[in-house]
């Protein structure tokens with residue numbers, strides 16, 4: 001078969017592979033994108049919630065101000081190019097559970113740097129549609145990416161621009177790394193970037209990533225007569241989808257990669273919501289996927305020094321939708337211009353002596 005020369009091969013078209021493909025396409029790179037396109041992969045299930053606040057101890061997320069509020073402009077630009085709507089900035093109404101909860105959030109919202117993220121809602125302020133006996137907080141920069149719509153429209157766009165898609169599982173035996181290029185079947189490229197999410201556990205070069213998978217359930221609910229101007233959140237959250245539909249979630253089954261859907265998880269979640277959502281709730285859909293969470297909770301980018309043409313993009317955990325807006329453009333610059341990857345996310349941290357996850361090849 002005749003050899004086809006391209007720039008890069010991307011294995012895995014979840015949010016990592018798809019956003020990187022868009023960024024590389026923008027930089028005039030010719031691509032082959034390989035994926036099995038299974039239904040319940042992490043990005044196909046994900047809620048796409050964006051929030052600069054971690055509720056536990058009311059902290060800012062990692063790289064908060066590198067990502068927020070820029071993440072909205074990032075996706076709005078892609079909306080213009082792809083001619084689709086998928087990004088929504090929606091304030092989050094955090095309902096306080098008890099007085100100590102109220103105290104923590106209040107204290108934090110008065111700290112420097114939190115003023116553009118949070119706004120206190122006093123108990124007596126009664127303009128919100130749910131009862132808040134302990135008051136609440138407004139998470140001003142929260143929102144949602146419709147991940148499925150973003151990925152589907154990106155794939156259509158990339159195909160229409162002549163980028164090549166292959167619907168198959170990557171056959172690792174056919175990845176042949178040479179000093180100056182890589183062959184995969186009849187393709188010759190500068191490198192392969194593995195963006196396989198939880199699938200990386202089977203990758204011969206990158207299964208060294210310290211995965212700590214967490215499976216999660218996500219529900220679509222029908223809730224009538226609830227004002228769709230907010231994402232509502234106690235511990236669990238509901239996001240307006242339009243009409244009477246709401247996205248609800250999500251569960252965390254830590255250190256667990258079981259993809260089976262259990263009714264008891266649906267019942268448990270419903271019970272939790274009924275404690276604070278007074279309107280009747282009907283379950284319309286229930287999905288489950290495995291998040292590619294890792295020990296240390298930082299992504300992995302770059303290539304191993306002993307396999308310089310085989311790259312990885314993984315470890316996005318439960319924050320893929322926001323993290324890619326910051327890392328995919330940087331990664332594309334790294335691949336096309338040689339701009340260095342920041343140390344915190346460099347795969348080679350696994351090989352540094354003294355690293356918690358030092359890897360010894362024998």
Ligand SMILES: Cc1cc2nc3c(=O)[nH]c(=O)nc-3n(C[C@H](O)[C@H](O)[C@H](O)COP(=O)(O)OP(=O)(O)OC[C@H]3O[C@@H](n4cnc5c(N)ncnc54)[C@H](O)[C@@H]3O)c2cc1C
Nearest residue numbers: 012014015016043046047048049170197199216319320321
């Ligand atoms: C229930 C749930 C709720 C979530 N909610 C949110 C949220 O609200 N906000 C948020 O930011 N994130 C959320 N996430 C997490 C987010 O989805 C992940 O961070 C993100 O999906 C990771 O994307 P990825 O591209 O790295 O991996 P994936 O989405 O898993 O994509 C990997 C792709 O690689 C393909 N692949 C794997 N191995 C191979 C192979 N050998 N050959 C070919 N193809 C292969 C797979 O088919 C898949 O398409 C949620 C996840 C779950 C499960």
